[in-house]
Amino acid sequence: MKTxxxxxxxxxxxxYMDVCIESIMKCGDDIEILIVNDGSTKDDTAEKADEWQARHPGIIKAIHxxxxxxxxxxxxxLAAATGLYYKVVDSDDWLDEAAMREIMAYLREQATRENPTDMVIGNYVYEKVHEGKRTIMHYRNxxxxSKEFGWEDVGHFSQSQYLLMHSVIYRTELLRDIDLKLxxxxxxxxxxxxxxxxxxxKTMYYRDVDMYRYFIGREDQSVNESVMMSRIDQQLRVTRVMIDSVRLPDDVSDRRLEHYMENYLSMMMCICSIFLRMQNTDESEDKREEIWMYLKDSNExxxxxxxxxxxxxxxxxxTEFGRRIGLTGYRMAQKIFKFN
Structure with missing residues (x-):
């Protein structure tokens, strides 16, 4: 089994995929890299994926x-993964070599254990390449x-701190056991x-290293503000799935986790509300009311x-005054937390 x-x-x-793949290749020979070509038609993504597989057949597999x-x-x-752990790396992002050296050492230790750690966590960095700026998102507070722990050992998340796909590595079988399907x-x-x-x-491990480099700033990026506004229906769909998938507090055994997940869902509801209010149409106001009623009907x-x-x-x-207050708060949060 691969690590x-x-x-x-x-x-x-x-x-940009070559930079991503090259950064992952530095993690060692006991890894598996799945290049998932999701129906690319406008460039030679498919050919590049096949070339990478041909050069490193024991490590890289192209999936078309x-x-x-x-x-x-x-x-x-996830369906094709053979590794003990599973990590998603977006093709325009990359992994830090020094940080991954420490993370990989811990993952290799887990391969010898009867009950490997469920989730491994590292820091991620917003790389605003066009601005020459970076913001490190850490969890040291x-x-x-550097030790295994449970939810009872977790401290307080600040408003800007969330576990993102960038910062987590899950045990593969945990994801399969719950039949996770996106x-x-x-x-x-x-x-x-x-x-x-x-x-x-149930078990976690945190290493205070800047593991994941998250490229941000492309105009077509999904987190670009105008793009987010145009895709608000997809944000609403994801939020509904989250509401349906975990019932709080019934599905959670620890109060700290319940509090964190409630705050995360609160953030998602806030994003939906803000971008619908940005649209400022009768239809968007109806959608804002609908998502709130969806939550109310599910869990009052x-x-x-x-x-x-x-x-x-x-x-x-x-009222319109309330809408302006909400948007002002959003702009202030942007400056404080350095997102988008």
Whole structure:
């Protein structure tokens, strides 16, 4: 068995996928790299994937499939993975060599254990390449470092701290045991990937190293503000899946995890509200009301808590004045937390 499977979803990624793959290759020979070509048609992504496989047949495998979106590519990688652990690396991002040397040492230790750690966590870095800036997102105030721990040992997450797909490595069989399947033809499914498995995670390990380099700044990127606004229906779809997949607090055994997951869902509801208010149409206001009613119908107690949360009180005030207050709060948060 390989120590870890790295899945790289690729869609017309020829101009930058090599940097990503080269960074992962430095992790050693006991890894598996799955280049998942998600129906690329506009460049030579498919040919590049095959060339990489031909050069490193014991490590790299090219998977070619019809276009199904990022979630579909993650699903295909998980279905084919042979590694003890599973990590998704987007094709325009890369891994830090020094940080991965420390992470890989721990993962190799787990291969000898009867009960390997469920989730391994590292820092990620927003690389705003066009601006020449970077922002490190760490968890040193949240997790004990360099030892296995459970949710009872977890500290307080700040408002800017969330576990993202970039920062986590899951044990492969844990994801398979819960039959994790991400929606196809939908952006923002990484939120489902990093949220839904959490109640099943019993053991964790955190290393305070800057593991994942998250490229941000391309105009066509899914987290670009105008792109997010145009894809708000997909954000709403993902949020509904998250509401349906985990019932709080019933599905969670630890109060700290419950609090974290409630805050995460609150953030998702806030994003939906903000971008619908940016659209500022009667239809968008109807959609904003619908997603809140969806949460209320599913879990009224949770609805009341999230609606009254710091994130959502200001973003959902009635009238045009309330809308402007919500958008002002969003702009302030952008400057504080350095996102987008």
């Amino acid at each position: 870890i499977t790295f899945a790289i979803p690729c869609y017309n990624s020829a101009s 499939k019809e276009n199904g979106g990022h979630g579909s590519a993650v699903n295909a990688g 949240v997790f004990p470092e 929606p196809e033809h939908t952006f923002y499914v990484d939120n489902i990937f990093v949220y839904v498995p959490l109640p099943h995670v 107690t949770l609805y009341r808590r999230i609606r009254r949360s710091v994130l959502n009180m200001g973003t959902n005030l009635p």
